Amino acid sequence: MLIIEHLKAMTFSDAENQIADYLIKHPHELDQLTTQNLANFTHTNPNSVIRLAKKLGFDGWTSLRTEYQKEWQYLNSHFNVIDANIPFDNKDDVITIMHKLAQLEQNTISDTVSLVERDALVKARTLLLEANQIIVFASLTNANIATDFITKMRRIGMPVTLSSEFDISVYEAYNASPDTCGLIISYTGENATYIHCGKFLKEKDAKILSLTNMGDNQIARMSDCNLSITTRERLYSKIGNFTSNTSIIYLLDLLYSVVFAANYQKNLDHLIQIGQAYDGRKTTNALIEEAGSLAGKPAYEVLE
Incomplete structure (x- = not known):
């Protein structure tokens, strides 16, 4: 609140x-x-x-x-023109809607950046880098969004898994250890299941990193580190989760990026090596084509 x-x-x-x-x-x-x-x-x-x-x-x-x-x-900043809940109306044509959504996304990124403090971001990176197990607790749309973050993190060898089923989430939190970091994503910060998960994580001396709204909420209070999601949307009287989704995507991309940057050259070399060894996608667009003899070859040929 x-x-x-x-x-x-x-x-x-x-x-x-x-x-x-x-x-x-x-x-x-x-x-x-x-x-x-x-x-x-x-x-x-x-x-x-x-x-x-x-x-x-x-x-x-x-x-x-x-x-x-x-x-x-x-x-009183960033959202003085576009309403996060009703960013367009029934009189807007398709081009107007296009521009309003573009402005909304730009506003959302600026809004999210204004909420991130350097010390909190450094702390979040430390929690992720020092964990031997990272469990992302997210449901529904947030779980879908988190999937991309998990994929990127696992590609650089980070031990990240997703717990999106409420009944399973409690078990996974209960089975956590002191070297676990639970990443809880909850816009309200009051999700009852994830509050239970947080309590179990605390009992197991695990660390908690959370993404919630900027107000006072239970999940943020129990966290070792909290990053704020842009807080403009009402719970349901809105056209879509435009700003909260964009904000969560940005924050997860930010977390991945600061973790990546901690071992920048090693991680970059690793991704290039994986691509050279496996990625055999074809393209007729010179702008995106990779140089080298493996570009354009089927994956099964590359692995042989």
């Missing part, structure tokens, strides 16, 4: 409600605002400000202000 949603939904004292109402209405005016300033503007006292911050899970006003400003800036 986002901070602004907590401010609207939680039960506060009268003084705290005064402060919450001010924060909801004036998020753009909080820069450098001190505890005393806020208390003066809301006709309350500094202790009420601190109590509100702690009820929201922060150690004080400064940390609440920092995170709330980051959230407000995020929610």
